[in-house]
Amino acid sequence: MNSLIVPLIMCGGAGTRLWPASRNGRPKQFLQLFGEHSTFQETLKRVSDATLFDKPIVVTNAAYRFMVREQLAEIGLEADVLLEPARRDSGPAIAAGAAFARMRNAHAVVLALAADHIVQNALAFLAACRRALEAVQDDRIVTFGVWPERPSTEYGYIQPGDTIALNVSTVAKFVEKPDATHAQTYVTSGYLWNSGNFLFKADTLLSEYAAVDPDTVAAVTAAVAEAGRDLGFVTLNQESFERARALSIDYALMEKTSCAAVVQADCGWSDVGSWRSVWELSAKDAEGNVAKGQAVFEGARNCNVSSEKALVALEGVEDLVVVATEDAILVSRQQDPDALKRLVGKLCKTAPQVTEDHLTVHRPWGSYQSLDMGDRHQVKRIVVKPGGRLSLQKHHHRSEHWIVVRGTALVTINDAQRVVHENESIYVPIGAIHRMENPGKIRLELIEVQTGSYLGEDDIVRIQDDYKRS
Known part of the structure; x- marks a missing residue:
């Protein structure tokens, strides 16, 4: 046994x-x-x-x-x-x-x-x-x-x-x-x-x-x-x-x-059930402050800062939680452990996108990050892991322009394939059946510029997908 x-x-x-x-x-x-x-x-x-x-x-x-x-x-x-x-x-x-x-x-x-x-x-x-x-x-x-x-x-x-x-x-x-x-x-x-x-x-x-x-x-x-x-x-x-x-x-x-x-x-x-729990479990300075990312404290005590990019400076405050991501900032005292849950409930109605995903969205082949969006354009940074490839797909409402900044891309557009190296680019017309993959040993990084009348993620018609996503 x-x-x-x-x-x-x-x-x-x-x-x-x-x-x-x-x-x-x-x-x-x-x-x-x-x-x-x-x-x-x-x-x-x-x-x-x-x-x-x-x-x-x-x-x-x-x-x-x-x-x-x-x-x-x-x-x-x-x-x-x-x-x-x-x-x-x-x-x-x-x-x-x-x-x-x-x-x-x-x-x-x-x-x-x-x-x-x-x-x-x-x-x-x-x-x-x-x-x-x-x-x-x-x-x-x-x-x-x-x-x-x-x-x-x-x-x-x-x-x-x-x-x-x-x-x-x-x-x-x-x-x-x-x-x-x-x-x-x-x-x-x-x-x-x-x-x-x-x-x-x-x-x-x-x-x-x-x-x-x-x-x-x-x-x-x-x-x-x-x-x-x-x-x-x-x-x-x-x-x-x-x-x-x-x-x-x-x-x-x-x-x-x-x-x-x-x-x-x-x-x-x-159970790490609140930002206060994170503060309690983290290493602190002499004034009880915790910093993950860039933070400067002056006359601040028992504060918890987590920032992905921006510098956070706190002066003359106590018991604050400040969490700064690429697209949202939280400032809270965390006295009520259920308050943040109630706040997120409100956000689900008023700004649901900030409760669903970060600007950097992870996929089985790598990730993408939205850098800029306008009425008829969007710019993304795409990272594809070695051996990873996106689905064979097409779009009804947008074209795409890919610029490789690191690594090598193998691109399929309709019946043709082309290898795109660093500092090179390729254009994908509206309606073209296309796929991108990383045949190399290092990460593939590229900038994607989308243009068209509709740029939503649901304008993806997957024809074939290694990860069997519908």
């Missing part, structure tokens, strides 16, 4: 509390918030010890699949990547991962982790996993409880019950996010923060889940059994998966099962 733990990484969320850095097109789990790796990559590295962990399973969606694959490759790891055809919250997602793990190994023990959390003490986290294994063998579903650093309204709480093993207890009660008064009472009474990470036997979780919601478990297990393969991804069956009830694992199962247990994990955990 394989006794290794199967990491199950939940990677389909689109967080709004770290806007404008985090957006639907590239959410916080893929961002480099604290160093050279994203939180998704750090989560994978934390469970990469082959003596304790099996090949991971990543649950995500089609929009993020190529980011997942690219970030796996950057750290030299492989995983089975499951694609949800619809968002159904963490309950069905974890159940799908458990069902897939059980297909790989009937006796699988699964560690379900959020892709956007931080653990500062990995050794302490691994020790907590080993302690939890004893309870898991007795068919417990173990959640990781964290000692509260302060009364917080941002987290759910767990009241530990009877002791099962060292730092492992039954769960007497789950409590959802409280108000400030109750949070203080819970901390005083020895409650733990609920981290939302779990260790369990796949079979135990599915049988307990089926006892309270048999239709959802039947839908999810059918979606896994009927899954297909596409470009190396596991595609869960859409018709079956959409029958699952959308609900978090806490509401769907953990608050109802008698098998819940909690392991106390003093490991420097954070």
Whole structure:
């Protein structure tokens, strides 16, 4: 019997509390918030010890699949990547991962982790996993409880019950996010923060889940059994998966099962749920200020600045968050952890483009950035990775002029092909069937000038695509 733990990484969320850095097109789990790796990559590295962990399973969606694959490759790891055809919250997602793990190994023990959390003490986290294994063998579903650093309204709480093993207890009660008064009472009474990470036997979780919601478990297990393969991804069956009830694992199962247990994990955990959390986890100057990018402080205290390009100067202020991207600036005190979520809700109605994607938009072949846009023109900077190529496509309303500034482009226009080198250009007329690819060993960088009566991204008719995008 394989006794290794199967990491199950939940990677389909689109967080709004770290806007404008985090957006639907590239959410916080893929961002480099604290160093050279994203939180998704750090989560994978934390469970990469082959003596304790099996090949991971990543649950995500089609929009993020190529980011997942690219970030796996950057750290030299492989995983089975499951694609949800619809968002159904963490309950069905974890159940799908458990069902897939059980297909790989009937006796699988699964560690379900959020892709956007931080653990500062990995050794302490691994020790907590080993302690939890004893309870898991007795068919417990173990959640990781964290000692509260302060009364917080941002987290759910767990009241530990009877002791099962060292730092492992039954769960007497789950409590959802409280108000400030109750949070203080819970901390005083020895409650733990609920981290939302779990260790369990796949079979135990599915049988307990089926006892309270048999239709959802039947839908999810059918979606896994009927899954297909596409470009190396596991595609869960859409018709079956959409029958699952959308609900978090806490509401769907953990608050109802008698098998819940909690392991106390003093490991420097954070769900990075706000810009204040980022400030707390970052290195600070003598006045408590944090700077990522260019920032100058004068008489400022406990401020957090993140700027992609512009210099940010703060004078005589305290407890401010300033986040400057290429197309949006946030200034906030972050006193209310839900305030930014409400703000982004307003932006979705008034300026939806700044909640969906950055000016730099990532694609499986590389990226593009809009540099200038007018009534009948748009200028983009396009980067194509070595070996990458765009879809074979045409446009009804625009022509394009490509100027290569770095690398070499192989360009197809109708039935002709041409190699375009640095400092050379080529014109693509309206309606021409065309494709660009990078046959070289270095990045291809070029400037694209579009002209025409309509310049939207939906004026792309894909004829053939390596990445099977519709």
